[in-house]
Amino acid sequence: MSRRPRLSPTVGTARNLIRAALEDAQVSEGSLILVACSGGTDSLALAVTAAYFAQTGQYRVGAVVVDHGLQQGSADVAEAARSQLAALGLAPVEVRRVEVATAGMGPEAAARIARYGALDAAVEQHRAAAVLLGHTLDDQAEQVLLGLSRGSGTRSLSGMPPRRGVYLRPFLALRRIQTEEICRFTGLDPWHDPTNADPSLMRSRVRTRVLPFLEDELGPGIAESLYRTSRILSQDAAYLDELAEVEYGRLRKTAGSSEPGKEEHDGGSLLLSEEGLRALPPALRQRVLALAVVELGGIQPSFERLLAAENLLRRTGSAGPVQLGGSVSAYRQVRGAGVPQGHSSYGSLVLRKNLTIRE
Numbered sequence: 321m322s323r324r325p326r327l328s329p330t331v332g333t334a335r336n337l338i339r340a341a342l343e344d345a346q347v348s349e350g351s352l353i354l355v356a357c358s359g360g361t362d363s364l365a366l367a368v369t370a371a372y373f374a375q376t377g378q379y380r381v382g383a384v385v386v387d388h389g390l391q392q393g394s395a396d397v398a399e400a401a402r403s404q405l406a407a408l409g410l411a412p413v414e415v416r417r418v419e420v421a422t423a424g425m426g427p428e429a430a431a432r433i434a435r436y437g438a439l440d441a442a443v444e445q446h447r448a449a450a451v452l453l454g455h456t457l458d459d460q461a462e463q464v465l466l467g468l469s470r471g472s473g474t475r476s477l478s479g480m481p482p483r484r485g486v487y488l489r490p491f492l493a494l495r496r497i498q499t500e501e502i503c504r505f506t507g508l509d510p511w512h513d514p515t516n517a518d519p520s521l522m523r524s525r526v527r528t529r530v531l532p533f534l535e536d537e538l539g540p541g542i543a544e545s546l547y548r549t550s551r552i553l554s555q556d557a558a559y560l561d562e563l564a565e566v567e568y569g570r571l572r573k574t575a576g577s578s579e580p581g582k583e584e585h586d587g588g589s590l591l592l593s594e595e596g597l598r599a600l601p602p603a604l605r606q607r608v609l610a611l612a613v614v615e616l617g618g619i620q621p622s623f624e625r626l627l628a629a630e631n632l633l634r635r636t637g638s639a640g641p642v643q644l645g646g647s648v649s650a651y652r653q654v655r656g657a658g659v660p661q662g663h664s665s666y667g668s669l670v671l672r673k674n675l676t677i678r679e
């Protein structure tokens with residue numbers, strides 16, 4: 321009597337996670353899926369699990385290994401990953417070498433930008449329907465903890481989204497210990513990134529010291545709890561962002577009309593109804609202000625700057641201007657400052673680009 325080889329329950333769980341992610345993203349059967357693989361434990365486990373869907377013929381599955389060229393021997397690491405991926409029957413399997421431009425930012429951020437550039441190019445070249453990333457629950461827990469340490473808000477504490485465009489993270493619900501188990505079970509030989517143990521990097525300290533310390537002191541399940549928080553907050557953030565978009569459309573005025581809800585602005589400034597802003601709860605008011613700043617080409621303002629902008633709405637307070645994100649400032653248009661009553665900007669908070677402010 322022949323016996324079927326026993327499947328590790330974790331492999332079964334991992335397959336279901338990939339299947340669900342592809343279904344949620346409405347990736348049609350027969351499409352090409354690319355696995356973004358560093359050669360590390362998480363993404364090799366992802367690749368071997370995804371290979372199953374190529375064997376069943378449900379999807380075509382390939383892989384891309386990005387060689388950042390930042391560490392000595394990176395080409396060998398990439399080649400070792402490539403040969404393991406090819407042996408899994410994935411096709412195409414490519415190593416893409418990138419130039420990481422570190423000027424003006426940290427090496428990690430620069431590597432990330434270069435990596436996504438290479439992955440985007442692979443998607444375009446092969447007309448891939450999805451790219452799978454190997455982030456796990458542990459990565460998400462680290463992300464949330466880092467966010468908490470910075471005093472971040474809802475959006476940042478939501479962590480990494482399970483899906484953004486073609487990029488999917490099917491393993492967010494899986495523990496790193498489970499990806500290690502998958503690699504062991506399938507006989508893969510993952511690369512261990514030395515930077516993961518580099519104590520000069522905050523993320524690696526969170527991974528190797530802070531989370532284990534919290535587990536010891538507060539009991540096991542901390543990573544799961546942080547992951548849970550990220551899921552709750554991502555729902556809240558999505559809802560608040562949606563409401564804020566609606567309010568923004570309602571409160572935005574054009575430079576030439578007092579009518580709210582008009583779509584244009586003069587490119588350098590934007591008016592928001594003061595009364596409308598005052599009537600909003602702070603969670604929405606701040607999001608509306610941030611949307612206006614970003615529309616003017618500024619960057620997401622800090623909480624402190626948003627509070628300063630909100631203060632302008634107190635009739636007894638200063639009319640500004642205050643600086644928001646990037647080169648965008650806000651001031652309240654007050655009567656008597658050369659503005660005839662009935663003029664469109666009266667009763668508005670004005671957001672303007674490149675205003676010179678003496679702070």
Ligand SMILES: Nc1ncnc2c1ncn2[C@@H]1O[C@H](COP(=O)(O)OP(=O)(O)OP(=O)(O)O)[C@@H](O)[C@H]1O
Nearest residue numbers: 356357358360361362363384385386452453454455
């Ligand atoms: N050099 C690379 N080439 C291709 N994809 C990569 C590369 N580096 C990271 N990725 C993708 O981004 C995911 C997260 O990478 P990161 O290095 O932040 O985390 P990790 O937990 O160490 O992942 P891994 O164990 O797969 O290296 C990886 O699982 C992989 O999908």
